[in-house]
Amino acid sequence: MNKNTSRKIWEHPWGYAEGFIVAAGVLLSGILLQFAAGNIETALFASPVNTIVGALFVAGLLAVHFLSGKSRVVRWLSSVYATIPALVILLILAMILGILPQFAAGTEKGQLPPHPFTSLGWYQMTTSWPFVLLCFYNLSILGLTTLRRTTRKQTWREIGFYLNHLGLFIALLGGILGSADMERLTMTIREGQVEWRGNLKTGEIKELPLAIQLDTFMIEEYEPKLVIIENETGKMLPASRPESYMFEGIGKTTQLAGVTLEITDYLPHAAIFRDSTFMNVVPMMMEGATTAIKVKADKPGLAQPVEGWVSNGSYLFPHIFLQIDEETSVAMPVQEVKKYSSHVTAFTESGITKEAVIEVNKPLQVEDWMIYQYSYDDTKGKYSDTSVFELVRDPWLKVVYTGIFMLLAGALFLFIAGPKKKAS
């Protein structure tokens, strides 16, 4: 791999071979630390430890850069010969991370698979020593490369280089260190109630410096769909590629899995009454009402079309199917949610009141907390009067965003400038 083949290993100038040995050394140290200490406990690095670690790391890189003089090792460390092996090993760890199922950081040892991979930290890769050390090794190369680049004659191409490399350095370092300070809790609130306590993933309850009042909670659903199912298994037909028909209005007809369906009536809010012999479907404008569609179904081989109501039920009423023949029926799956939104009033300790609507993709920011629409009471479906929020605080977000926006600009630069012309 190295053009200078007469060179012995460790003889300067170093190349890829030394790069792989050093990167493998970092990996090995990580594995030994993993055996000795187990996974890294993120909480130990919470503020101010992470700030100190970050400052020391950056100071260390600056010191190495300014004090190393003409050191060939440091020069090598900020070259492609160190970069490629470092990236290759990190890539291999990333692939393992992408293949194996991962377990949350707090998982008890006993609940992890009894497998040698567990002691290597592979089931909790992102907090394992090898992975984190490899990240920092890459960060060191990235930092030293950026610093060394400043000593060279500066051209317009340097802009792209700094945006990409410094941007990545800032985003990565901020992301790794900031993860220790990130707080995420869920908060479950019923309509009309106020809540200021959140639940941590571990089940602990934590009081927050802000309170949320849920004024109203609303769910909007898509139009109901009809499907043909196999009576015996309940599977949707055709088995290879299930078809469905979304309601478009009374009077429409459609073909579904070989059955002709005609929509003859529709009740968006219906009540269903039935006993062993008799079923009645009537309009009902009340909570708990279900959706019902009346269909006429026909199919080759049927003496005459069958007609009747189909409904997906609710917590008050049962599902109803329309049986076409021995094998098949018409059914209505549960409607998909189009949108759910919470009208809330948020209060802070400093006396600020904020009224807002929170939806998925539309979080609310209150001081340094972001409040997300997370879930609702799915046992009651669209009649849920309970909304679940996720509250997130990430004090390092500004750092990471600085890096991300530099990288965005760097990517645009790369797109426009393209590769450097090689002197031929």
Add this chain to the structure above:
Amino acid sequence: MTWDSFIYFAVSAVVLWGSGAALAYGSKRKLWPALLTTLGLIVFSIFIAGLWMSLERPPLRTMGETRLWYSFFLPVAGLLTYLRWNYKWILSFTTVLSTVFIIVNIVKPDIHNKVLMPALQSPWFAPHVIIYMFSYAILGAATLVAIYYLVREKKIKNKAHLMEMTDSLVYAGIACITLGMLIGAIWAKIAWGHYWSWDPKETWAAATWMGYLLYIHYRLKKSSSDKTSMILLIIAFILLQVCWYGVNYLPSAQQSIHTYSS
């Protein structure tokens, strides 16, 4: 416009792209190949626009819908490469690959309906997926070049020119991958509360990105081997395939929130 009319638009587009690609071999002038390819793209985009309107949401949700964009962007990448780098064969390569994806979509059609889950209802959704599909197409073109190189290594006359073209494709491709990934991160912060969660799909996106970073850094050294560079490109493209749909079949996938639904 519904999915049923896809076959008519697809066949017309493929015929136009194919004739453009064939004409590219015969003539020095680029006018006709470019014109025919563009016409094919217009036909194809009319279908995408029609499908978008009838679904009342961007057609980017299902696997088949992303394949649709991929078959659109491949000839775009081919055309740009042809105009800029003068390689006659690139248009036929991208046409063939695009046709493969069109055939997959015809033989194995998806279920298309209007449903779009709330997390996907975001102004970031369309740019995120479209930029990614565009970068996949450019990097697909680069992979075709790599295969061409590895198969015909001994017969290629001007290797430097070919490598220069490959570098340009990869730079444009990785720029778009980076944009797609960062847009995804910003969106994830807004939709899920965190910009990066090491979800399997995200992890493989990072792995793919590292694969192409390896290529561009390796190429910086004048002493680097062309063959190794091309092999790196093929490895990176395999990582990309895992990221696109391969993740769905991995043990880690049970936890993913980003698998395409259909």
